[in-house]
Amino acid sequence: MAEELIISTSADKQERYSTLIPQIESLISEEPDFIANLSNIAAALKQTMDFFWVGFYLVKKDQLVLGPFQGPIACTRINFGKGVCGASWKEKKTILVPNVDEFPGHIACSSASKSEIVLPAFKNGEVALVLDVDSDQLNDFDETDQIALEKLMRLIEKLL
Helix, strand or coil, X not given: XXXXXXCCCCCCHHHHHHHHHHHHHHHHHCCCCHHHHHHHHHHHHHHHHCCCEEEEEEEECCEEEEEEEECCCCCCEEECCCHHHHHHHHHCCCXXXXXXXXXXXXXXXXXXXXXXXXXXEXXXXXXXXXXXXXXXXXXCCCHHHHHHHHHHHHHHHCCC
């Protein structure tokens, strides 16, 4: 696949995900480098979905360490159980936050972030990384995002 996405700008959210996920799958199927794949996935999500911030945090010992991302500079390290990313890691599940100001212990890497979804990817039953997606709009994520992004995480797990 050429390094170009083919997504209709007039498509709704569901249609954009339905078109994007197979293109990401094709893009990463030929590339063996994990970081290169995460970088292109972050770029594809940012470009197609127009998220405020999208990126990965990799589990390294007892912390999440910033990996490939698109958007403003971000927190470099997040402790286990801290913030939305750390909570997703600890609870081993997707966490969708309509208003980050109402999430206990939210880490404000950017004051412009208003809502967030964080999804874990697993290797051998343990969280290996999380995908963190932020919006500068309140209540910007829903079940459509969760279902599509969880499907994407299953593709990422095949790379781990």
